[in-house]
Amino acid sequence: MKQTLKSALSGPGAVARIAGAAMLIGTLAAQHPNPMFNRLQRKDTFALLPIWRFFAPEPAMHDYHFFYRTLNTAGETSPWQAVDLIAGRRFHQILWFPGRRVEKGVFDICTEMLKTLEKGFSEVIRTPAYRVITAYLREQVRREAAAGVDGFQFALARAAGHDTSTTPEVLFVSPYTPMDPASATARPRVTAG
Numbered sequence: 001m002k003q004t005l006k007s008a009l010s011g012p013g014a015v016a017r018i019a020g021a022a023m024l025i026g027t028l029a030a031q032h033p034n035p036m037f038n039r040l041q042r043k044d045t046f047a048l049l050p051i052w053r054f055f056a057p058e059p060a061m062h063d064y065h066f067f068y069r070t071l072n073t074a075g076e077t078s079p080w081q082a083v084d085l086i087a088g089r090r091f092h093q094i095l096w097f098p099g100r101r102v103e104k105g106v107f108d109i110c111t112e113m114l115k116t117l118e119k120g121f122s123e124v125i126r127t128p129a130y131r132v133i134t135a136y137l138r139e140q141v142r143r144e145a146a147a148g149v150d151g152f153q154f155a156l157a158r159a160a161g162h163d164t165s166t167t168p169e170v171l172f173v174s175p176y177t178p179m180d181p182a183s184a185t186a187r188p189r190v191t192a193g
Contacts, residue, residue: 064110068137068154070145083140134177151178
């Protein structure tokens, strides 16, 4: 046994065996959820150790939903309309589902916006997340709304996914947002109701 270990650590190919063993041990350690093992990841400057955690440390327990309403040039608001971001699942999506990335992106953007919301609305509108959502919804309104739309307002709600027994919770309501992004830097008008 001692001779086998000595020959593994010396001789031809010893450097490759040691490096391979270090990568294997490092990879296994990086998968561990204990924060003690995060030190190894912080020292991995070039991201050589893969992270294959199959479940998020804090799994999502809800879905985010966007609603918008438009303001026409006469000053009338439309009823709130839902923006369909989560598509129904199909059998083939067990193997191939690139559309899921859009849903994950929306979830991440909403999470970023809500973290910033504690600092106040003036901080939220400076975030890339807010600008991305505003631009996306502006295009959605252009595609779906009738002519003569001056701007829109959107709301972010959180729901329990497929559990319809709980009422969605409204987390955020934006002020009026002009359809023309150039005039978006002007002071926004907030609509009532």
